[in-house]
């Protein structure tokens with residue numbers, strides 16, 4: 386059974402005091418409204434603050450509950466002379482459970498390649514954590530190119546070296562670059578089309594049973610207004626939420642839409 390997941394990616398936002406305030410609001414709202422008083426208790430919520438706040442954030446999130454702590458990135462090596470970076474094992478040691486890998490901003494601004502992301506996925510899985518592997522095409526590709534083939538290539542290059550057992554622990558996030566932070570959400574039909582293609586592509590390598598169990602999240606200007614439509618699509622298992630995760634009420638409304 387694939388999981389329903391709503392993950393909040395705070396990116397490079399919030400001071401420590403702001404982060405503490407947002408986190409305690411979100412945790413309390415989820416406890417009071419989303420998990421305990423609704424039928425949405427099966428949603429896993431992942432909160433991904435900036436790495437400097439992870440240790441503090443851990444103290445705000447009850448262990449063993451439905452809210453998980455996530456990181457926004459990790460290095461592809463286990464340890465070593467990589468000034469300024471953090472490894473998957475370091476993130477694990479402060480209580481991180483999920484790690485976003487290959488966000489388009491990492492690909493764009495830090496030149497992360499599919500091969501490098503394959504290594505990151507390996508480090509995350511070796512540490513027993515869950516990678517949220519991001520894929521998605523640019524506007525130019527969407528309008529003029531084989532965007533489905535491009536996204537399939539990202540999956541092939543960074544995930545298809547995994548065994549079926551390992552792949553079962555991966556969460557995929559489809560995030561069309563043209564929809565991230567732009568207010569241009571993919572329509573529900575566009576999201577469904579790509580999520581279906583992604584699942585088919587996984588099925589072509591690993592078989593239908595494996596593909597049906599993988600959670601595929603949508604990301605890109607998802608918010609409290611459009612989340613219900615997006616999440617109603619049969620192959621959309623939740624969302625990776627940027628801007629709308631920075632406000633407690635909006636984020637919990639997105640969770641309720643799932």
Ligand code: PGA
Pocket residue numbers: 394560564565566567604605606607625626627628629
């Ligand atoms: P957005 O970001 O919701 O602000 O578009 C999503 C993401 O980049 O994960």
